[in-house]
Amino acid sequence: MISRRTCLALGLAAGLSACFGSGPEATVKGFYAAVAAGDTDKAIGFLALQSVSANEMIMVKGKVQMMVAAGKTQIDANGGLQDVQIVSQQEQGEAALRVQLQVTFKNGKTDTDNMNLVKEKDGWKIRL
Incomplete structure (x- = not known):
């Protein structure tokens, strides 16, 4: 028989994996x-940058920093940000x-956006 503690741990693990999965919507x-948090370094982690050279990375970081500031x-x-969903x-x-x-923003307004994603060895990434 499975204990309550084991059931709770399994449920928590399943819930966390759903929240932090590597699928397109999680990305x-x-x-x-x-x-929304203004975290450029974290935002860069969601981008497909495997083919970017070290010299180009400096320029990319600057552009992403401006993009994050404008988005924030x-x-x-x-x-604030209420929800983001893939509709198609x-x-x-x-x-x-x-x-x-x-x-969807917290004031009730909505906006649409399009993104290109690519699957890399460590999961789905956003292609700029």
Whole structure:
């Protein structure tokens, strides 16, 4: 017989894996959460940058920092981020997707966005 503690641990593990999974929706939600927090380094972790050289990375970091600042400003102006959902996705080959998102802000406003994602060895990443 499984103890209550074991059931609780399994349920918690399943719940956490659903929240922090490596699927496309987890990638998109994680990226938007990083932008809402103004965390450039965390946002960069959701981007497909395997082919970027060390010299190019300096320029990429600067551009992402500006993008995160602008995104955070928009999110803050709308009362914060409430939810991000993928409303449609199209396969673009075996390991690539084009997704349409609906972003819901805490003031009730919504916005749509499109992103290209690519599956890398460590999960789905956003292609710039």
